[in-house]
Amino acid sequence: MTITPDSIIYWQWGGFALNATIVFTWLVMALLTLGSWLITRRLSEGPELSRWQNLLEVLVVGIRDQIAQVSHQQPGPYLPFVGTLFLFIAVANLLNVIPGYMAPTGSLSTTTALAICVFVAVPVFGIASKGPGAYLQHYIKPTPLMLPFNVIGEVSRTIALAVRLYGNIMSGTVIVAILLSLTPYFFPVVMQLLGLLTGMIQAYIFAILAMVYIASATSVHEHGEPDEPEHKTPSDQ
Amino acid sequence: MEINWVTVSAQVVNFLILVWLLRHFLYQPVIRAMDRREQKIRNRMDEADSREQEAINEKHSYQEKLDRFEKEREDLLEETRQEARQTRSQMLDQAREETALVRSHWMREVSEEKTAFIDGLRQQSLDVVETIARKALLDLADERLEERIVHTFIRQLHSLDQATRKALGHSSEPAIIASAFELEPSLRGTLTRALHELTGAELTVNYTTAPELICGIELTCEGQRISWNLSDYLEELTASIEKAFEPLETGKAGA
Numbered sequence: 001m002t003i004t005p006d007s008i009i010y011w012q013w014g015g016f017a018l019n020a021t022i023v024f025t026w027l028v029m030a031l032l033t034l035g036s037w038l039i040t041r042r043l044s045e046g047p048e049l050s051r052w053q054n055l056l057e058v059l060v061v062g063i064r065d066q067i068a069q070v071s072h073q074q075p076g077p078y079l080p081f082v083g084t085l086f087l088f089i090a091v092a093n094l095l096n097v098i099p100g101y102m103a104p105t106g107s108l109s110t111t112t113a114l115a116i117c118v119f120v121a122v123p124v125f126g127i128a129s130k131g132p133g134a135y136l137q138h139y140i141k142p143t144p145l146m147l148p149f150n151v152i153g154e155v156s157r158t159i160a161l162a163v164r165l166y167g168n169i170m171s172g173t174v175i176v177a178i179l180l181s182l183t184p185y186f187f188p189v190v191m192q193l194l195g196l197l198t199g200m201i202q203a204y205i206f207a208i209l210a211m212v213y214i215a216s217a218t219s220v221h222e223h224g225e226p227d228e229p230e231h232k233t234p235s236d237q
Numbered sequence: 238m239e240i241n242w243v244t245v246s247a248q249v250v251n252f253l254i255l256v257w258l259l260r261h262f263l264y265q266p267v268i269r270a271m272d273r274r275e276q277k278i279r280n281r282m283d284e285a286d287s288r289e290q291e292a293i294n295e296k297h298s299y300q301e302k303l304d305r306f307e308k309e310r311e312d313l314l315e316e317t318r319q320e321a322r323q324t325r326s327q328m329l330d331q332a333r334e335e336t337a338l339v340r341s342h343w344m345r346e347v348s349e350e351k352t353a354f355i356d357g358l359r360q361q362s363l364d365v366v367e368t369i370a371r372k373a374l375l376d377l378a379d380e381r382l383e384e385r386i387v388h389t390f391i392r393q394l395h396s397l398d399q400a401t402r403k404a405l406g407h408s409s410e411p412a413i414i415a416s417a418f419e420l421e422p423s424l425r426g427t428l429t430r431a432l433h434e435l436t437g438a439e440l441t442v443n444y445t446t447a448p449e450l451i452c453g454i455e456l457t458c459e460g461q462r463i464s465w466n467l468s469d470y471l472e473e474l475t476a477s478i479e480k481a482f483e484p485l486e487t488g489k490a491g492a
Contacts, residue, residue: 004239006239006241006244015243016243016247017241017243017244019241019244021241021244021248022244022247022248022251025248025251026251029251029254029255029258032255032258032259032263033255033258033259033262036258036259036262036263037262040262040263040266040267040270043266043267043269043270044270045270045273045274045277046274046277047274047278053267053270056263056267057267057270057271060263060264060267060268060271061271079264079268080256080259080260080264081256083259083263083264084252084255084256084259084260087259088252088255104248107244108239108240109240109241109242109244109245109248110244110245110248112240112245112248113244113245113246113247113248113249113251113252114248114252116245116249117249117252117253
């Protein structure tokens with residue numbers, strides 16, 4: 001029984017091993033891209049919509065609304081990053097119903113990679129939104145004494161992000177595998193369904209948490225407005 | 238539970254590629270389509286708003302026009318009514334005048350007719366009375382009546398004044414005594430004598446008959462005429478009858 005798709009290697013070239021994680025990731029990527037391309041190729045701008053376009057619009061609008069709700073900001077700049085996180089994880093988990101498929105999110109390498117992306121995206125968005133000085137200042141707030149704790153918090157939440165997703169998906173796969181050997185036929189199907197639900201929830205949690213982190217890095221600017229020296233006119237207070 | 242760092246870096250790259258791909262194939266087109274649709278809807282709404290505004294303006298203008306028409310109509314009607322009233326009063330006046338004219342004309346005709354009728358009536362009654370009187374007197378007339386008449390005439394001659402008597406006396410022409418019927422010679426003698434006494438002159442007296450005198454007698458001499466006959470009484474009767482008709486005439490004329 002394999003716990004992680006990393007250990008299934010299809011092709012080895014020097015130090016690079018083409019394992020199941022990468023292959024299934026490509027599969028998911030191909031599916032998403034092809035699907036999007038097929039649908040958005042013929043987009044209607046009038047009141048008449050195709051069902052697929054309607055689905056995509058509902059998805060995009062839903063993600064935008066969620067981002068706007070969490071960040072209290074315009075969702076535009078964050079949509080591709082956060083939306084892709086959600087869609088990728090959701091689809092990768094959904095495909096679990098296909099026999100022989102192994103979710104790439106069940107590999108700690110994938111979840112780590114996503115977590116690292118979030119870890120990098122937070123300061124990138126923060127600096128893009130407020131400038132490097134203002135962004136770095138929030139590490140020494142409320143006092144410079146808090147600097148190590150802020151840094152540790154930053155790193156630990158990234159690790160938690162990676163491990164949470166990996167643990168949930170991997171456990172689901174493992175439990176199903178174990179149950180299959182113990183009580184075949186019916187019970188694993190229920191667990192599989194539960195796994196699907198878990199997978200969707202995890203996708204939502206991962207994307208929302210990423211958005212929360214990014215929002216906390218970018219929204220300091222808005223909340224810190226009254227302290228800014230350039231805003232002195234009483235009418236702006 | 239192990240992390241294959243090569244796989245990690247590959248996955249990072251994969252994820253970034255996916256982000257780019259989805260951005261290119263999913264988010265941008267979908268959002269653009271939605272924005273365009275929204276824009277279209279907004280344009281349509283704007284257009285609808287402007288059209289509605291236009292319609293409202295048009296409606297207002299039509300309302301104004303309608304109001305104006307209504308007012309003009311009202312004015313015209315009022316004018317027409319005024320004219321009608323004027324014409325009516327004019328026509329009424331004219332009718333009244335015409336009626337008054339016709340009425341007065343008619344009244345005149347009526348009064349003329351009445352006058353003619355009364356005249357006729359008077360004439361007829363006179364005639365009747367006269368005829369009856371004549372008939373009665375003719376029936377009654379005889380020698381005794383003649384005698385009474387001659388005596389009455391002689392009494393009348395005696396009541397003549399002095400100037401008349403003298404004028405009769407100086408007459409060169411013969412006096413003519415006319416009577417309704419032939420006088421007897423004795424009566425003639427009495428008459429002649431009475432005349433001679435009265436005038437103090439020998440007057441020639443001629444005797445004639447004149448039936449129209451109605452048992453009367455008449456002396457004509459020197460342009461003088463002295464008579465007694467029933468015609469005088471009848472004249473008086475006529476006068477009194479006319480008098481009796483007078484209030485009738487004046488009363489009808491005043492009505």
